[in-house]
Amino acid sequence: MAARDNKCQRCHASICCNYFTQALDTPRSKADFELLLWQISHQHAEIYKDSDGWFLLINSTCLHLQQDGTCGIYTQRPQICRDYSNDYCEFDAPATDGFDLYFKNYASLLDYCRQRFKTWGR
Template sequence: MKLPRTKPRRADLKAGENLCEHCTAKCCRYFALPIETPTERGDYDVIRWFLLHDRASVFVDDTTWYLLVHTTCKHLLPNNFCGIYETRPQICRDYTTNACEYEDDWTYEQYFETPEQLHEYTEAIFATSDKSAPIRSPKPSGNLPMLQRV
């Protein structure tokens, strides 16, 4: 069963129609800041620290690393419009809908939501650079119970 569209596609809007009238204000529910590209284990540990905080994630887009903080602007109204539109900050004034995330289909090269994900990624990177370190997990000990076939 195909669900009905809840908002029109960008391409289907009429000339002069405001895209924001159909949006969930995704751009007002987070902010992302570029961070230094990690190159050493210590750099990854700093990023892991970011991920230990609620509502933080990290993504890589076009080789640039970003800290993403999932937090809603305190002036976002229940109808998804800006409560301080006339006095909004310059960054909001400069933002356009030309390349916004209205379509909800954006993906990133890499996306980390938990410190465990980043730790696993870090271990994989540094293990492969050390040719003596094994890539695979160690073989389990013989003390594990056998699964029975039914």
């Protein structure tokens, strides 16, 4: 992740340093989805589901990312950054390829809620 080996050097957007995710409890009830609708109402927030479950995705650049694409705290970077391998990463294929569900905004999640709960809004 943002190491300066050849592959990351070619990844000019430093894709993996421009967002973070947070695991969500699997939403089941209307109340659960109401909470997600509130979360996705915020700027830069998206929600997806993949084989690992539901996640909040916040598109926000890491403050340690330098203009040249290097990590400003590379030797002390967080463990999750150390664990992230560039063997097959988002430079090779977009993460969205693995998404079962992907909500980019409030409207798309609201549509899903209306389809999932026939009594939504009543």
